[in-house]
Amino acid sequence: MTIVRPKPLLHLTQSQKRILTGYLFFMPFILGVLIWDVLPSGTALWLTFHEWNLISPAKFIGFKNILNLFKDPLLIKSLKVTATYTLFSVPLQLVISLALAMLLNIKIKGLSIFRTIYYLPSIVPAVANALLWAWILNSEFGLLNVGFHAVGLPKIAWLQDPEWTLPALILMSLWGLGNSMIIFLAGLQGVPDVLYEAAMIDGAGRWAQLWNVTLPMLSPVIFFNLITGFINTFQSFTAGYLITQGGPQNATLFLALYQYRVGFQNLKMGYAAALAWVMALITLICTMALFRYFGSKVYYEDGG
């Protein structure tokens, strides 16, 4: 007696099944990109040509939003603020966290304790961080001025003086450099000792070793921290929103904060979308520039 098997609907080979499964598993991400990246981008495009305050229906206004971008003094101010902040905060963070990582790389017993202490500030919730630093930067009773007073320096009105507010926030950003530091540390620990020994045999002193062995071997990690540092710092929002509200006199009007203000406080969604495009454009250009300039200098061990 023969066994009759029902004929399958689709006859797929093993490899076809496998390929289908691959796509199937990955489908949620593809859908996600379509819904949460492509669709909003399209909406942003549509929004830019309209004026909308969330309540009354949207009004088509053509290129007015884009033209207003060029006439907006607050946009210029905000770009200056964000550029200054990024241009100081990112290099400082990179250099200091690299220096700390190099110091930590000597063989000492307390390594993990130091590492924990340096990393801890970077996981403090942004809101708690902002409020803590609002208090630290308090002109009369804050920690920073207490420290200044203790060494004989005059107190500075950190959050009231437009000259000092941005530097104060830059200082605050340095507290959180633990993240890039542990990545640097791991990178340093991955540099083979033989390279240092070979350099020493060739007569290289400490500085020469640093320049010719350490930095080239670390270059992929430096590059990674540079790009991620730039993208994150350029979008700073919470500190400005909670501590200074963009003041005093717009001295801390970060681009993200300005966009929030325009869209959610002034209720000009169309113009806010135009600002989002500005942010996207600048980020893209800067990232591409960084890739082009530093990318060629990055040394990959596998030659890639």
Place this chain on the structure above:
Amino acid sequence: MSTAKQFISKDHLLAGKHPWNTERLWKFLIIIILCVVAFLMLVPFLWLISSSLKLEQRVFLFPPQWIPDPVRWMNYVDALTNKPFHLYLRNTLVIVILNEIAIIFSSSLCAYSIARIQFPGRDFLFSVVIAVMMVPYFVLMVPTFVMLSRIGWMNTYLPLTVPFFFGGGAFNIFLFRQFFRTIPNDLSDAARIDGCDEFGIYWRIMMPLAKPAIVAVGIFTFLNSWNDFIAPLLYINNPNMFTVALGLANFRGDPSSYIHWNLLMAASAAMTIPVVLIFFVGQRYFIQGVIMSGIKG
């Protein structure tokens, strides 16, 4: 090895000193610097705790008292009952748990497919993951808000959780993928020969082996959901639905109104303590996760 180093090191040749002393001196100096920096890093935390336990009037002393006298533990109770923080906590935990489930399953599944299944276009899709990772959040903030408010998702937790069911975040896919690549192919090949289908391999072989990655992603997800401020700020207007982050931000209230710094610091400390605890518990996996993302990136 080390004697050879000492013998030919520049210090030995030039200074004529015993190199052992110079090395020791350097190390000592470095430790001093490390300690100073460690102190600078810790001092804001000390300030936070100290301020949080002070009586109102003692906060405004200059120079300040470092050790509060008297120590007022009630500050924490006052700060957390002033606004309904128990409610905020419950809300935040709901969001965190939903996000954990969504992200761990979604991102590991997507990562499995591009790490362990051979199909055409796989590497291209991985580069899409990387590209998406670099898109700044703020660029999409406004249009996403417009989209979601039009379909009535305002004042719900949907905007804060649903996106994570679609792939669980490019960064997490990246982490899982890097991790899956370290597992020998022989394991899955053997399973395939035994007739196991892809999902079976994923569920019964890869995931149990991926515990470090799961813990790392789990911790990152907790941190991001617990700390998230901007999304709740945009989408939640109903005070009863606030998260801990939003509740703390509103604690400050109107900038020109009187601020009870001691209570504010107590509330901030209270929000930070769970994060620090989780970090200490999962430190090893956590740091491994950060490193894996940075080094292989």
